[in-house]
Amino acid sequence: MRIGYACLTAGVPDTEFKSCILKNASAEKLRELIAHNLKTLDKIIDYNIANQIYLFRISSDLIPFGSSPVNRLPWYEDFSRQFAIIGQKIQKSKMRVSMHPGQYTVLNSPDVEVAKRAVADLEYHDRILDSLGLDEKHKIVLHIGGVYKDKSSSARRFISHYGQLDEKIKKRLVIENDDRSYNIADVLEISQIINAPVVYDNLHDQINSAGSSNHEREWIDDCRKTWGQQDGPQKIHYSQQDPCRQPGSHSSTINIDGFMQFYEKLSGSDTDIMLEVKDKNLSAIKCINCTTEDQNITRLESEWSKYIYTVLERSQAEYRAITKLLKNKKQYPAIGFYDHLDKALRTPIEKGNAVNAAQHVWGYFKDVALTKEKDKFLELMEKYQQGELELRRLKTFLHRLATKYQQDCLLDSYYFVF
């Protein structure tokens, strides 16, 4: 059982990917971006290992225009050493990675050029995993594609195009239900014909259900049967609906109660769970801490040290509740801790609390800050209290100070994330 997250990090300094627009994609520019992005990936893998996160989706944007004729660089040769080093870290830590071409990679398109580009894109993804030296347990996840007014013939076209793919790509490909066209029953049916494993996505299934009486657990069991020995453990996608946005939008953070209900349904099965959520690694750590057998309170204390100002600026009551909860060092109240945290995160920020938290953060610099920085802080605080300034601006200023005075503890905290 592994729990992981997709592509990007939240609150981890210096782990941004870079890109450029088409017209600026010169060989020099691309080389510079690739070098930067590989360094970023390396740091993210290090971060994952340090945080015991052993499931991760590598961003398709690793190589800008990676499957486009615009990028003719032999990046897999020029950067082979960097790829090898990263790949070794992944293997040594027993991390499992995946890739997921976006909604615009459409293998079953009736437009020959679109389908051709999809094949090129799959080859690009495969080449990254190859360059990392990873076997076929590290999957590429793909949706079936469009319907074009005739689902069954479009499904057949998917099957036909899949059949023409290189054998080595087929070994890595897994297919997933989507939120508008191909539901989980459709995908399982296609899987029966092409023998590709199926990724069950719970939110897609909620929005685009198969209209059968099957329950979630049964779909997951059906999908499990499509995963062979050589494919590695079954993999599923888990996400929660953002209550404020349209159907299908991922929530900002994983609500731990909802996750635990789902997790208990999986009881005992060896299933890898890829979370799709805006706060990325933060929710992965949350879910790992609530399901780990290593129930040591230091895990929660380390989390608390990062969330402390996030909670303080929302709810003093939750702040006190968490402090109390973590007093007894022999217990491991993970779910209770994240319940309070989730509750705090749902609480809108009131000015008084935000000012209080900002003053705590200011405490890191108040002895070293220059007079003009102090004046600036007081001015921004005053303006914020008067409603003349967004909290975001005040935080940006504090973030600049944290960077200047190298307050890593603060920079590693989640105060600037939410």
Added chain:
DNA sequence: TGACGTCAAGATCCG
């Protein structure tokens, strides 16, 4: 023809 989703780049504005 624009919405969909996603993110950072690029463009523009502001003090």
Added chain:
DNA sequence: CGGATCTTGACGTCA
């Protein structure tokens, strides 16, 4: 001029 904020881009399908 630097920093903040707004707009565009890159992809394909569907209404």
